[in-house]
Amino acid sequence: MAADSWTVVVLTEDALTSADVDHITSLHPDEEIVYRVLVPADTEHNVVASVLDHLGMLQLREAWDDLVGKEPTPEQASQTASEQVVTSVELLRATGAAASGEVTQDDPLPALQAAVAAGGDEIVVVTYPHAVEDTFHTDWASRAREELQVPVLHLYAGTSALGD
Template sequence: MTDTILVLIEDTLAPVDVQHLLALHEGEQLAYHVLVPADSDRPLLPTIVDNLGLGDLKDALARLRGKEPTLTEAKATASEQLAATLAEFAAAGRSATGEIVDDDPLPALRQAAVDREAREVAIITYPHAWLDTFHQDWASRARETLELPVLHLYSGTSELG
C-alpha cells in the first residue's frame, strides 16, 4: 500500500507550492489527497486583522458589513480550487485525489487521516496574523488532535508556518 500525504489548502496551489511539497519526499512514490474547505463562514476579527494587515480596506469593510459567500458560492470556489490544484499535481507528473470539505476542515482531516491511513499532513495557507499568533490556525489545531506529523507551509513561499 502506498503511503498517503493529506494536503489541506485554503486556495489553489501554485506550481511552486506543488514543487515544494513534492521535494519534501523526493524519490518516494506517495499518494496525495487534497482537502479544500468550502469557506462560507470566515471568523470576523481574524479576517479583519488579516485584511487590514494587507491594506485591503475594501474587504475589511465588506466583512464588517457581514458580506460572506453563500454556501453555494463557497462550494463552487472550492471546486475550482480543487480542480486547478489537481491539475498542478498532474503537470508536475504526480496524480492526486481530492475532496471538498466543510468550512471547518478539521473533522474531515481527522476522518481522512484514519480512512486513508495517512503518513503525514501538509497544510498550505497564506499567513494569518491573528490565527497564527494565537495558535488557532489549522496547523496548530491539527497538531493538537492528530497523531501525525503536521507541516504548515505558507502559499507561494518555502516558509514554514
C-alpha cells in the same frame, strides 16, 4: 497505488499554485507519494479575524470588503472550493504524482481526521498568513498537530515560508 506508497493529505484554503506544488512535491522527491487535497467551502467566515489579518498586511480594500459583508453564499463557496480542488489536483498530477481531492465543511478537522484514519501519513497545510489564528495557535495546522498523531507542516501559500 502501491502498498509502499506514502499518503500526504494537503489541506489548503485556496487553489495550490505551481510554487506550492513544487514545495510540497520536493518534500519526498524519491518516494511514491499519493496526495489527497482537501479544500473547505468557506461559508462561515470569521469577519473580525479576517479584518485584522487584512489590516496587518495593509490590505485595506480586502478589510473593507469583509466589513461590509461581501461574503459568498454557501453555493458560491462550495463551487469555488470545487474549482480550487480541481486546479490543485491537476497541478499535482502534472508532476506525475497520484492525486485526488474533495471539498470539506468549513471546519476541515473532521475531514483531516478521516483522511488520517484512512491511511494519511502526514499533513501539509497551505494557507495565507492569519495574524490572529497563527498568533494564538488556533490555525488549522496547530489544531491538527494537537489532535492528530502525524507530522504536520504549515506552508504559506505561494511562498517557501513556513507557518508556526
